[in-house]
Amino acid sequence: MGQLWTFLTHLHSIAGPSITLLYPLYASIRAIESPSKVDDEQWLAYWILYSFLTLVEMVAEPVLCWIPIWYQMKVALVAWLVLPQFRGASFIYERFVREQIRRFGGGSGAAISPVAGASPKNKRVSARKNQTLPLSRRFLMMIRISDPRRLSTSPRK
Helix, strand or coil: HHHHHHHHHHEEEEEEEEHHHHHHHHHHHHHHHCCCCCHHHHHHHHHHHHHHHHHHHHHCCHHHHCCCCHHHHHHHHHHHHHHHCCCCCHHHHHHHHHHHHHHCCCHHHHHHCCCCCCHHHHHHHHHHHCCCCCCCHHHHHHHHHHHHHHHCCCCCC
């Protein structure tokens, strides 16, 4: 009986990483390889929310350590986000995150339109997809443009 109790008390050390990292990693790889874009949206939303939860947890750790069942609550929340029967990550992203991006992010609608949606903007974005610059090149151009030294008209000393 003692060995069973020891196993049950340490089950969370196996279940937590399996639910939060191993299964999502496996499902993300399968989603990338599948032709459907709906599952891509689910797993991108999951990784966004998991990253946010991890950041909040790091900042609020002094407070969370006083909540005795925090880890179990976190595992239950992440299980709801992960399990395909619930599609919790897509639900949270659609209901809350996307609204905040629209409200505070400004940005163009094409950047936040649904992956599998049938909006006309998606067709225009996918038509231009082959004409866009690689991400690293766009990033360097953005840095070059936003560099205050390039905008000043006075000579360098």
